[in-house]
Amino acid sequence: MTADLSQGSPAPQASDKLDARVLVVAGVVVLGAIMSILDITVVSVALRTFQQEFDATTAQVAWTMTGYTLALATVIPLTGWAADRFGTKRLYMLAIFLFTAGSVMCSTASSLELLVTYRVLQGLGGGMLMPLGMTILTRAAGPERVGRVMAVLGIPMLLGPIFGPILGGWLIDVASWHWIFLINLPIGIAALIYAAIVLPKDNVSPSESFDFVGMLLLSPGLALFLYGISSIPAAKQEHGTIWTPQVVLTSLVGLVLIAAFVPWALRKRNIHPLVELRLFADRHMTVAVITMALFAIAFFGASLLFTLYFQEVRGYSPVKSGWAVAPQGFGAMVTMPIAGVLADRMGPGKVVLTGLVLDTIGMAMLAFTDAHTPYSYFFVSFVIMGFGMGSTMMPVFSAALATLSDHNIARGSTLMNITQQVAASIGTALFSVLLTASFNRSDSITAVNELNKATGGSKDPNILAEAASKLGLDPTTLPQLFAKAIDDMGAAFANVYLIAAILVGLCIIPALFLPRSKAEKPVEAAAMMGH
Template sequence: MSIETEPGTPAPAPPTSDKLDRGVLLTAGVVVLGAIMSILDITVVSVALKTFQSEFDATSAQVAWTMTAYTLALATVIPLTGWASDRFGTKRLYLLAVALFTIGSVLCATASSLELLVTYRVVQGLGGGMLMPLGMTILTRAAGPERVGRVMAIMGIPMLLGPIFGPILGGWLIDAASWHWIFLINLPIGVLAIGYASVVLPRDDVEPSETFDWLGMVLLSPGLAAFLYGVSSIPAAKEEHGTLWTAQVVAPAIIGALLIAAFVPWALNRRNLHPLVDLRLFGNRTMTVAVIAMALFAIAFFGSSLLFPLYFQSVRGEDALSSGVLLAPQGVGAMITMPIAGVLADRIGPGKIVMAGVAVCTIGMALFTQIGADTSYAYMLTALFVMGLGMGCTMMPMMSAALATLREHTIARGSTLMNIVQQVAASIGTAVFSVLLTNGIIDLDPSDETSFLTGMADAYADVFVVATVMVGLVLVPAFFLPRTKVEHVDPTVLVGH
């Protein structure tokens, strides 16, 4: 089947070409720069929360808004990205996203109060929220469906390594300079990304035809923001009030869920020719299975990711910088398998690759169910390396399985849909594992240090049991992913035009 291209979009290489040509690699460099800024920023800022408390004389709940505001801005803008990229062109929108993120970063560095910092984090989030779905769209269009596995492997590098090396960079910048530099470091990267993208990305030549789904925006964007706010408030509510059922959690979560639920029939209504997020894409079986697998994996992976640095810091007494360094084997493992998995996913289909990756990841996670207060670092670093080997074969092949079935204008909508699911799943996972850990340590007596540390280690081991089961469950949808080369399909069949 031939692949049509939009004006101004580079034609993908012929299906017989296995190698990523120079143009695709240059485009990948643009996308990776933007992804690095967006993903690193989340983990770098998490290291600075205690610094913000002392700097602004604030409580932990107050400084948590520096994270929450960014997440809510992401949730608000991601649904708009698919329509906006079709309407204005991916290059223009990408340059705008990088510019917004860079300007927001500089403003954050100048913040003289916590209120200003939170406000500027919203500006950052509005730009950052567009970078990942836009990056996926740009890369998939440039490489073509036949090579989407390899370009998604490139995209996955910052996605998997950001949570590992973010704390290292953040801890070093705060120790060596000041908290302002965790934001200022984005200025040279942003300027470089804007200049690079201006030269490398082809000129947009779009012919806007789609109307904007105003009702969809009114329902979905605030719905996602409210739901994620309620979910992200769960750990604080549990810690402060001992229950999840507080007004701060329940009210926004219910309101958000109702708005999202109201969006579903509207998005599927035949009269709505161009919904804000195209749920009709779920008519594509491979897309549906890949999204389910990715959601389950995101809950388990992003949720359990917070456990590792917390264990090193609270049980073993490591600082943020040291705990970040100790997580490096996970990144090394992912770097080894990710490019191999990308090539194999394109050649033999993602199903076998993802199932193998999930199995290896489950084994690595299971090793952590046996940890104690004095478990050797060699054992834990080996377990992290095994997990990394598995992770390199999972999330990005899942995404490539879905995107490889799409064509042209549906690619932007597909990447938007997948980023929304991933963001929601990650927030749910973080809340679930935070609550499980809080329940495990809430009754411990800190007066007896030895028994306290032993009890904490046991609590972590128990939570890792849940994480192991959740990762293992990803095998179920992964079983239904294609085990042969993925064929892209006619989008008019999917969207019912």
């Protein structure tokens, strides 16, 4: 039985509870997910430190994030084929090794160029960890318990963005930036040993030929499209417009390559496409992809503004701002296990709808905040959103995978991870532009930004007064100017939160079509592919 766990039949369904065998497998998957997800937010805290360390601009150090993201986009489409060809255990251990090796190399980087290069290596491993983890867990538990195992995997996905800034800020404060990477070494070694012992031996059957044409179309297409999208905030800030060659050309070329992949993938031939678009023949998969795309754009995009508000408007440190949004994670921890059980028993539809209503309420509360709103109000909002998050994201994943045949689980998890990655990048760019545009409409914020540029961010009264005079500002009114800018920033954040609440609310429409009953018998590959 265990020999088939990685590649073959789902576990017997004598009980709908997660037995010890599944929980042991879940442990190694969660360990890998923690490394991958936590690393993204931990590094975001260190960007300012990288600027000082390598004497670089904001746009230059942003490549430490962009390079990692582009590596993810490149390797995720390959994961489904590689899992079928080499086996999930071998590939998962390779992904852990690449990620850990990349982390250690990042800690030794003596230049920004080397750091970006090593971050790409990290991303090649990190991009495979989540889709492989979903495949391993879903095969281990079977369709009847997919909601429960998705809830287990969802814990690091929700807690990473919250505790990443806290951990990153603390490591930089007490040690150095090198330790935000070195901390992955003991975790990676433990995960490798754990995986070698726990994950069953691969039983690989002959795989289809590799889709080289699909790889040449989709992987660079996704990378170019995400690069163009991720360049939007910088283009808006530096040039005042998003219509720059860096944004437009790379995004268009990426979209053309992705569009060309679609008819290629749908051709009937012996080569298995890099991403199986025929999975959209499963109505549940289609609805889940649409729901996930809208939700990732709205919620993940807006979530990046939470800690930014506390830092820019309330003057919190990165560590303190991380703790400020932590109630969201605690709320998710409460509802996620319950949501997993309910999704298995009654179908994910009702659970997701409840979660989206809570997400919308929590986000809408933020639309009524300002620069002086008591933190207790934010606390309530974040807890409500946490309750909603714990009932939303992973049940959507379980809805997508529950009715797929065992052969298609790896392909389905790959498709869902691509959707989430692309949609989250679009959401990040969208809300960054919305916030920047809202800032630019305020004369006080514009004046303060010009003042900060002129003084290099100095708070010295004499330097500020001299710079104000050169900019045509009255030095005696600077306290009022700064106060007005803070108030306007608070209002700008509230306006963007209102848009986020509307977009999250719109996710309810596709969620209405998610299954509201227990998972049906998995759709067999031959029937789904129309053969």
